[in-house]
Amino acid sequence: MKKQHKVFKLQGKVQHYAWGGASYIPQLLHLDNPDNKPFAEYWMGAHDNAPAQLVDEDGSVLSLNEYIREHPQESLGTYTTGRFGRLPYLLKILDVKDMLSIQVHPTKRNAExxxxxxNKKGVALNASNRNYKDDNHKPELMLALSEFYLLHGFKPEEELLEVLRSVPELAFLSPVFERKGYQEIYRTVMEMPQAEVNRLLQPLVDRIVPAYQAGQLNKEEEDFWAARAAVTYDDGGKIDRGIFSIYFFNLLNLHPGEAIFQDAGLPHAYLEGQNVEIMANSDNVLRGGLTPKHVDVPELLKHVRFEATHPRIIMEDSGPGRIAVYHTPAPDFELSKLSLLQGESLTIRAHSVEIFIVLEGKIGVIEPGVAPYGRKRGEAFVAFHQAKFEVKAQEDAVVYRAAVPAGAL
Ligand SMILES: [Zn+2]
Structure with a gap:
């Protein structure tokens, strides 16, 4: 790699998880998908399992994680090197066709x-019963690119009581909730023997699945997702207990451009749609159902925050200029959106490592001393510490930018 420039084309990595859709990400990346493979996630980061590749002027490539390891100061800058020692975030595009597991992430302190x-117990890092893959927290911000459905924290009390009273199969939980609150209803359904789960949920499944299959339910109601979960996770007579949680949690429909933040302890599940997601660089996930994978209930219960969540939709903060920021309390990342009309240009200074992906239109990237090049929809680039360059819209363009929060620098 030549040292004189600090902005490189970047090629991310596709993750073909089974829940992904077969068309959105291939279209975004201008790829054919003749075998109809699922394209679930597109990762732009330096995670060792799937690092993005830097592409130099002469076409040579190098892994982003290797480059940062070899040149931490030049790529990250002093602050980020000292505080994080690596790229602190991972930027992704997701295409959720089938719902994902309910999950919760630990706090930084608990993860450590x-x-x-x-480690002390000697559980191998890749063992199936290993819960903690690293010592980091995993706050997440997601920004909807389509109509996006998700579960997000416990419903406020009144709302949850109303649901428990109106769904006959869940009525037994309303006195438990009234007397003992969130922790007790959640513990009750998560620790219940499987035979009991089946006995209680079978009548619900028998009632809602035919309506779902007849197209009589809509995505604004919990029954729709509960029925879809029953069909998706039909495991030979073992009903997934995550179905209870679909009624406990806030069911949200985000519209394109709306974002939401998920901090440690907040249970959540993505149900359907496409988004941009940015998170701290971690793989620590505790699952709570809607999954064929092992659920470690005692471990899960240790990390769930048992409280009402009043969802806060984050809209872009359209400050001066053409850069709008989606603010969160996370010190690890900041997502912003650059909107440029054809012919407009913007000078960018990178204070630490920054990753960009074009989602609409086409731009030119102009860095002194380097031949300018174009980046169109689906194409990414990375700018390292102290890069100074210009982006110029060759067509009306929307570009997402991942950075380390300026307040922290
Ligand atoms: Zn998550």
Whole structure:
């Protein structure tokens, strides 16, 4: 790699998880998908399992994680090197066709303690019963690119009581909730023997699945997703207990351009749609159902925050200029949106490592001393610490930018 420039084309990595759609990401990346493979996620980051590739002027490539390891100061800058020692975030595009598992992420402090404890116990990093893959927290911001459905934290009390009273199969939980609150109803359904889960949920499944299959339910109601979960996770008579949670949690429909933040302890599940997601660089996930994978209930219960969530939709903060920021409290990342009309240009200074992806239109990237090049929809680039360059819209363009929050620098 030549040292004189600091902005490189970047090629991410596709993850073909089974829940992904077969067309959105291939179209975005201008790829054919003749075998109809699922394209679930497109990763732009330096995660060792799927690092993005830098592409130099002469076409040579190098992994982003290797480059950062070899040149931490030049790529990250002093602050980010000192505080994080690596690229602190991972930027992704997701296409959710089938719902994902319900999950919760630990706090930074708990992740450090639990990761060390599992190491001490000698549980292999890749063991199926390993809960903590690293010592980091995993706050997440997601920005809807389409109509997007998700579960997000416990419903406020009144709303949850109304649901428990109106769904006959869940009525037994309303006195439990009234007396003992969120923790007790959640513990009740998560620790219940499977035979009991089946006995309680079978009548619900028998009632809603035919309506779902006849197209009589809509995506604004919990019954729709509960029925879809029953069909998706039909595991030979074992009904997935995550179906209870679909009624406990806020069911949200985000419209394109709306974002939401998920901090440690907040249970959530993505149900359907496309989004841009940015998160701290971690793989620590505790699952709570809607999955064929093992659910470690005692571990899960340790990390769930048992409280009402009043969802806060984050709209872009359209400050001066053409850069709008989606603010969160996370110190690890900041997502912003650059909107440029054809012919407009913008000078960018990178204070630490920044990753960009064009979602609409086409831009030119102009860095002194380097031949300018174009980036169109689906194409990414990375700018390292102290890069100074210009982007110029060759067509009306929308570009998403991942950075380390300026307040922290
Ligand atoms: Zn998550």
């Amino acid at each position: 303690l639990e990761f060390a404890a599992e």
